[in-house]
Amino acid sequence: MERCTYRQRVGRSVRAVVGLALLLAFRAHPAPADESPVLQEVVVSAEAPPPEPTETPERTAAVTVIPAESFQEKATSVPEVLEQSVGLTIRRFGGLGAFSTASIRGSTAQQVAVLLDGVPLAGPGTGLVNLGDLPLGDVERIEVYRGASPLRLRSPAIGGVINIVTRKAKQGWNARADATYGSFDTLDTRGVVSWKGDRLGLLVSGSYTSSDGDFEFLDDNGTRANPDDDETTTRRNNAFYARNLLAKFSWEPSPVLRLELSDDYFDKREGVPGIGSNQSDTARLRTYRNVLSVRAVRDEFLSENLGAELFLHRIDETTAFLDPLGEIGVGRQDNVNETVGWGADGMLTYYWGEHQVLTLLGAYRNERAESRDELAEPAEGDTQERTTYQAGVEDEVYLLDDRLVLVPQVLYTFLDHEFGGRAPFSWKELPSPDDRGYWTYRLGLSYQPRPWIKVRANAARAYRFPTLTELFGDRGTVIGNPELVPERGVNWDLGVAVDPVWPAGRVHLEAAYFQSRTDDLILFEQTSQRTVRATNVSSAWVWGLETAWSLEVTRRLAVSGNYTFQHTENTSDIPYYRGNQLPARPEHELFNRLELLFGWGKVFHELSWTSGNYLDAANFEKAETRRIHNLGLSVQPGRGLTVTFELKNLTDEQVSDALGFPLPGRSYYVTVSAQL
Template identity: 45%
Template sequence: MRATNCFSLLCVSAFLTVAIALAGEQPLRLEEVVVEETPLVEEVKEEATPFITVLDTTQTPTRVQTATELLSESVGVQVRQFGGLGDFATLSIRGSASNQVAIYLDGILLNQAGIGSVNIANLPLDSLERIEVYRGFTPVTFGTSALGGVVNLVTRKTPETVANEISLSYGSFTTLKADLFRAQRFQRLDYLLFLNYTGSRGDFTFLDDKGTPNNEADDEVTERQNNDFFSLDVTGKLRYTLSNQAEIHFLSNLFYKDEGIPGIGNFQSTHASLTTLRSINNLRWRQPELFLPELEGTFNLFFTYQQDRFEDRFGEIGVGNQDNRNTTQALGGNALFTYFWGDHQVLSFLSEIRRETFDTEDRLATPPEGPTQTRMQYAFALQDDIFLWSDRLLLSPLLRYEIFRNDFSGKLPFQLSSIAPDRRKSESFFSPKLGIRLRLTDMLTLRGNIGKFFRVPTFLELFGDRGTTVGNTDLVPESGINWDIGFRVEKRQLGPLTRLFLEYAYFQSEIDDLILFIQNSQRTSIAQNISQARIQGHEVSFSLTGFDHLLLSGNYTYQQAKDDSNIPFLRGKRLPGRPLHELSTSLELFDKRYGKLFYTLNFTSGNFLDRANLVSVPSRTIHNLGLTVTPPGVKGLSLTFEVKNLTDNQIQDVAGFPLPGRAFFGTVDWKF
C-alpha cells in the first residue's frame, strides 16, 4: 500500500511540473507517426511512451488470413486456439489472462461484463486498416483500464479516389472466402462499404489418441466432425465535413455466424451448435477548434448488441442438455478533450459513461427467462504530455478513476441458502501511470512506463448462474503493477538497406487478488480472490528492408509467468498457456511489377495446459509459404497461392482440441 501511495504521489507531482516557461505563441499539433510495411513489421507510434505494435492489415484481402493468425505472430502476444479457421480463440499479452486484455473496434469496447474474454476468431480483419497492440498499458483515449493491455482494431478509411475491390479465396477443408469493398468521396461526404463471407467445413484430419496418450496402440487418424461454420460481416462508414472543419462520422458493423461445436477430439459431438449475432454502432463528432483555437473535442455515442445461442440438446458438451440464449447490450458515450498548451505541452481529458445489460434464457428450464444483470461504468482520465529538451524528452503522467456499479435483478441463484450473493456490488479505483520517452539521437530512443491497473469481476464471478456456479459479491478487483523499459533503433538509408529497425523491451507485472473458481460443495463452485502471479520477460523486434527486393522481419518473446499464490501445490508453477519462448520471422522477396514470394516461421516452446503443470504440449515449429503474382496488363489484379503448416505438424494449444495440419489456399484479388 505504501508503494502504491508513493507512486500516486509521483504521478501527481509530474502533473504539477508543467513547463509553462516553454510555452510559445503558436499551439503545437502533434502528428502520429506510424510506418506500416507488412503485418510482421513491429512499429511504435512516435509520439507515445508505451511499447506499441502496429500491424498493417491492408493486404489481408489478398490472402486467407485471420485476426487469430495475425495476432499470434505479434511480439508479446500469446493466442490459444480451440481448433482451426473460425474456432474459438483467446488472446493474452505479456502473460496476462485473456479477460485482462481490452479489445476495441475503432475505440468501441468489445469485452462484455458477462464473461470478460473476447473470441478473437470473430474479429473482422479484411475490413481493417491496421491493428494496434498496446502492450501492458492503456492510453487516455480508451475508457477502461486493462491489466494486460489493449488491442484496437482500426477500420479502413475512404481513399482520395474511388476505390473498388473484389476478392475470392478457396482452399482446403472446403474453405471459401469472398470480399466486396466500395469507397467513394464527394465534396463534403464520403462513404465506405465492406462485405465479407467466410465459410468452411473444417473437416481436417488429426491423430486421435482415444484419451490414452501413453498407449499408442489404439491411436488412429480421424476426421474432425461438426466443425463447419459460415459467417457474414458487413461494415459501413459515413463521414460528413462541416463548414467549420468539424467532422461527423458514423460506423456500423454487423456480424453473424453459425457454427458447429465439435467438442474434444476423442469424444466429438455431432449436433451441438452456436449462433452469434453482433451489432456495433458509433456516432462521432470531431471539432478541431472547440471554443478555443487550442482546444479539440471528440464526442462518441455508441451502442453494441450481441446475442449467442448455444444448443446441445443431446448433452454432448458439458453437463446435461442445454439450449441457452444470452443477450448483451451496451449503450454509452464519451468525450475526449485535447488542449494544445503552447509548443511543448498537450493536456487530454476523457470522460465516459457506459451501461451494459446481460440477459439469459434457458429454454429447457421453467421459467426460461433469467434475471437481468446490469453494470454502470463511469471513467475519468487525465493525461499530460510534457515535451522538454527541444522535444527530445517526453514525460507522460496519466491519472484514471473508474466507478463500477453492478446490479442483479430477479431471483438470485441459491437464494434460500446461506451462500447466496448480494444483489448489488459497487467498486471504484484509482489507477495512475507514468511514461517517459527520451530520444537520445536521431537513431536511438529510450522508453519506460510504470502503472497500476485493475480488472473488475465479471457477472458470472459476482452473481453466479442457475447451474453450478455460486456468486460472490465480496470479490475485489484483480490489481497489478506493470512496468517496462527498453529502446528503439531506426536508421534509414544505410548502405544497401533502405531501413533498419530494432526494438527491445523488458517487462514485469505483479498481479494480486487473482480470481479463481474453487469447489465449495459437491455440486457448486464459487469465485474467490486467492491467487497472485509474477510475470517478467524480454521482447525483441526487428525488420530490415533493402537490396530493392528484400524484407526480413521478426520478433522473439521470452517470458516467465509463475503462480505466486499461497496455495502450496500451485506456488512456483508456470501459468498455463504461457510458453517460455516464442519466435516469429517473415521473409519477403518482392518486385513491384511481378509480385512477391513470402515465407513465415513460427516457433513456440513447450508449455503446460493446466495450473498444476501436469499436462503439457511439446514445442512446435510451423512453416508457411506463399506466392503472389501480379499479371502484367491487368491493373490491380493479383493471384496468391499459400501453403500453411507446410510440414503437416499435429499440434494443439488446448488439451483435446486439435489444430489443422497442412492446408492449401488460393486467392484472386482485383482492385479497380
C-alpha cells in the same frame, strides 16, 4: 415489464446518438481560408503528416501497429495476424473461426481489452472476446498496446489493449475485392467500396466466410499416456459460416468539424464439436453482434487551442447455444444470452502552448446482461446490470526540442452493480457488491537522443474487474461471489528502438524488458460435484524480453520477425500451483518472415517456433516444441491484380493450444485480390 424488440431498441439508440452528435454540428463555424487547424501544428517532431489525433498511437507506449497492407492479400484471420506480433500469445480452440483468445506479456485473456474503433467488445458476463469472430475485411489497421495504453481508449487493462480500427473512405472512388479458397472447403470473400468528396464520405464493406473444418487429427481417445489406442480421425460438426457488413457515413460541415456514423453487423452460425476424443454431432452455436457508433470531433471548440470529441456507441450481442442431446456439459441445453451495452464519452484536448497537450476524459457505460434457459417451463433467466463512470486526465509534455516526451495519466473508475436473481439451488436472493471507485495511474516516457534511436519506458497500475458471472453466478454451474475484489496489476517496461543507416534500405531493430505483478487473481474453486465459486486466491509474477526486427538485406531480400522470452510464475498460496509456470504462456515464441522480391511478385517463407509451454495449471501436460513452416508465392499478373498461393503447416505438425482441441495440419489456399 414490457419488452422492447431489437428493432425498437436500435431505433431509439439511433435517434439518441444522432441527436446528441448534431448538437456539436450546430456550433460549427468555418475557419478562415488561409488558416490551418491548430490540430496539425502540435506534433512538430513527427516524421510524416500524422493521421487524426484520435487515431494516432500514443508516442511513449509499447505499441505495434499492423496495417491492412501486411495481410489483406493472404489467407488469414485476426488470431493468425496477432500471433505473429511480438509479446502476444494466441490460444486457439480449433481452426478457422474457432474460439480464440489473446494473452499479452503473460496476462490472462480477461486482462486484455479488445476494442472495435474504441468500443469495448467484451461482454460483462464472461469478460472474454472471441478473436475468431472479428472479420478482417473491415480492418484498416490493428493497434496492439502491450501494458500501458493511452487515455482515449478508456481501458485500464492489466495486460494491454487490442484496438481494431476499421476502414475509412478515401478521396474519390475506391473499391477492393479479395477471395480465398482452400482446404476443408474454406471460402473467404471480402469487398469494400468507398467514395469521399470535399465534405461527404461513404463506405460499405462486407464479407462472407465459411469452412467445413473437417481436418484430420491424431485422436488419443482421452488416454494421453497410452499411445496404443491412438488413431487418425476427422473433426466432426466443425463447419461454420459468418457474414459481416460495415457501413460508414462521414460529413465535414466545416474545416474544424467532423461527424461520422458507423454500423458494424456480424452474424455467425457454427457447429460445436467439443473435445477431440469425445466429439459432438448436434451441438450448435449462433452469434449475433451489432456495433453502432457516432463520433463528432471539433478542432476549435470555444477556443482555437481547444479540441472536443463526443463519442456515442451501442453494442448488442446475442449468443444462442443448443445442445439437444447433452453431448457437451451436463444435460440438455438451450441457452440464450443477450447483452446490451451503450456508452457516451466526452474528451477535451487543450494545446497548451507549443509543447504541451492536456486531455480530459469523461465516460459513461451501461451494460445489461440477460441469460435465459429456453428449456424451462416457462423460460426463465436472470438479469445483471453494471454501470461504469470514468474520469481521467492525461498530460503530454514535450521537452528538449521535443526529443523528450513525458505522459502522466490518472483515471478514476466507479462501478455500480444491480442484480436480479437468486443463488443456484436456493431461493435466497444474492446481494449486489458494494459500489466502489478505483484509481489507475500511468507514466510514459520517450527520449530520442539521436534521430535514429529512441528509448521508451512505461509504468502503470491497472485493474481487472470481476465479471457478472463471477459476481452473481449462473443458473446452476457457477455460484456467485459478490465479495470479489478486482484483480490488481502493476507493470513496467523499458525498451529501445533503432533505425540505423543501411545502404540497401530500411532497418528497424527494437528490444524491451517488461515485468508485471498481479494480485487477487480470480480462480474458480470446486464447491461440490456440480458447482464452482470464484474467489480471490491467486497471484502471478511475469518478466521477459521482447525483440523485433525488420531488415531490407538487399533490394530483393527482406527479413522481419520477433522473439519473446517470458518467465511466468504462479505465486499463490495454493500448494499444488505455487511456483508453477502459468498455462498457455510459452517461455519462447519466435516468428520470422523471409521475402524474395521480384518485379512480378514475391516468394515468402514464415516460421513460427514455440517452446516451453504447459497446457494445464498443474504443469502435468507439457506441449512439445512447435515448428510451423508456411510457404507462399504472390504474383501480379496485371495492374491492381494479385494472386497468392499458400501452403500452411508444411510439415503437417499435429499441435494444439488447449487439451482436447486439435489445430489443423497441412493445408493450402489461393487468394485473388483486385484493387479497382
